[in-house]
Amino acid sequence: MMDDRTGKKAVRVCGAIFFTLLLVLFLSVQFEFYYDLNDDTMIKDILSGAYTGNPSGFCIQMLYPLGWCIALFYKAIPTIPWYGLFLCLCQFGVVFLVAVRLLGVTRNFRTGLMAVAAEAVLILGLFLREFVIIQYSVTAGICMTGSVFLFVTAPKTDKPSVFFRRNLPPLLLVVLAFLIRTEVCIMLLPFLLFAGLAKWFCEEKIFTSANFKKYMTLIVTALLCMAAVYSLDMLAYKGTEWSSFRGFFDARTKLYDFYGLPPYEKNREFYESVGLSQESYALLENYNFALDESIDTWRLEAIVTYQEEMARQHVDVGTGLVNTFGFVSKNSFGEAVWLYKNQLFHDLQAIAALVSGKTAQLPEAFSARSVISIAVIAAYVIYFCVCFVPEEGKMRLAAGLKIAGILAVRCMIWLYLYMVDRLPDRITVPLLMMELVLIAGFGICDMVPRHRDRTAFRAARFLFYILCVVTALIAFGGNLQDVASEYKSRAAADERWNAMMDYCRKNGNNYYIIDVYSSTSYQGAPYSEKIFSEKSIFVDNTYKNYDVCGGWAVKSPLTRQKLARKGLKDIQGALCGAKKDNRTKTYFIAAPDKELGWLVQYYEKRRISVEPKRVDQIRTPSSAAAFEVYELKRKGAG
Secondary structure, eight states, rough: OOHHHHHHHHHHHHHHHHHHHHHHHHHHHHHOOOEEEEHHHHHHHHTTTTTTSSOOSOOOOSSSHHHHHHHHHHOOOTTSSHHHHHHHHHHHHHHHHHHHHHHHHHHHHHHHHHHHHHHHHHHHHHSSHHEEEEEEEHHHHHHHHHHHHHHTSSOSSSSSSHHHTTHHHHHHHHHHHHHHHHHHHHHHHHHHHHHHHHHHSSSSSSSOHHHHHHHHHHHHHHHHHHHHHHHHHHHHHHSSSHHHHHHHHHHIIIIIIIIIOTGGGGHHHHHHHHHHHHHHHHHHTTOOGOOTTTTHHHHHHHHHHHHHHHHHHTOOSOOOOOOEETEEEEHHHHHHHHOOOOHHHHHHHHHHHHHHHHHHGGGGTTHHHHHHHHHHHHHHHHHHIIIIIIITTTTHHHHHHHHHHHHHHHHHHHHHHHTTOOOHHHHHHHHHHHHHHHHHHHHHTTTTTTTTHHHHHHHHHHHHHHHHHHHHHHHHHHHHHHHHHHHHHHHHHHHHHHHHHHHHTTTTSSEEEOTTTTTTETEEEEEBSSSSSSSSOOOOOOOOOEESSSSTTSSSHHHHHHHHTTTOOOHHHHSSOTTTTOOOOOOEOOOOOOOOOOHHHHHHHOOOOOOEEEEEEEEETTTOOEEEEEEEEEEEOO
């Protein structure tokens, strides 16, 4: 027979399931789920087999053990969007776990309902886009955020075994985030470490063997799990081809994402010393470097090393790199502090405009990220008013140290991001989400019924929840409008991208190479794909007979396999080589009126005279010109 404690737990779980399903149903009816960027669709194509023809766990961005598992599902049922389902399951799974915890820490139905309502409003008001336009880096951030919240709000216990069992879900979420996007997990790890330190020092007796065993066992287990999956990843990529490609991938990432490409004329002597012509440099500049086989790991690493050496010697090579205590970055520490100060001032300006009702005075750069930043600042104010001001003695000191600790961690991470000038929303939004949820977690824990005056406690709890809801409601309308506007832009981009995919599919015997900048976006809206088809869950994951002329998967063993499937050796030869022994015809796709002089000059440098001849035009159902299809004709050839 079920005891009262088990019955209450079952009720909480059922309530959380109902809440999560209700949220999923609402979002499914109101919105369609998208992959955010072509990075996500590329991962999906590799895992599903749409890239090479066979599902592969070597999706490069995620760790291999996770990729291998998802690829197995695609091998079993290829028409189900397993990757998209996995990302959705991770995100809404975290929502479910947080709801279970909120219902657990509240003592009655009314406050429990208020708590999950606050969670729903925060999601819809601040993070709606992240839950319907899904990006794997953000998913990793959501897993880390859920881990921190569950860890901070876990009930206290003196028994190490019970402590470990209660914190097993947060531990698994950390490992999952590490598998999905290692860099995001590591970036957010300082928040988790600080949360652990704060929780340890809030124990009644800090330096006891039981406490040491509790926390160190959890930390060591997490590190061992991460080391195990990382070792499996390293072992999987140990092959000669993959090892070489990983070096190429790391150098490419450092060059494009962190350092930038030095201008050719200013650094001509260096480029000539590594055998990189101006025509090949143009391919690096417009990302179409897959065309040139000579752009290899050694040359990219040479460019990176050259920039680092010049920065340490304080020589400007045209990318503005600086050397700060041996750390090469785009901005100095002082510049990062200045930029960070400007960001905070910008957010405070926005708060002042909103509070005064003068929305016309909002800063020009006001965005969804600005709204989340305002919510974070509001959370600090709420925590200060509810958990710091009413307390005294050790409790006030603990609350003050928590605020100081979170601010110290956030400053450290933000200053690093400003130094490397790497602040896309897929990085900053998880960072802000983590900060907001950690403050909320500390607030909930500090309002546990320990006050003598129960009326004061209930008032404080009520104020906390209400202010959370009001803070989110400030942004709610604007967030819905922003997402709706983005959906319209994506619909216009979808029309063009789907027309291109349909064209390639209808001409399955041919192979198409797409200009990189023509394949990224249309009028600011990125080319991507919906996770689910419009009429059912099943999607088309058949082999795609096209590839972009650059990107993070180019020059990998997977690209070799993709070309080999069509009997092609490399892109350069495929576009203009003799096709007598190969029935596959290769064409180049670019946006309308795209200038292709760089392509002609590249071949001329190799003493091959070509002329891009437009052989077809890809049009949308509404008859708009989407892409041009070119054949590279050798001059003098019939």
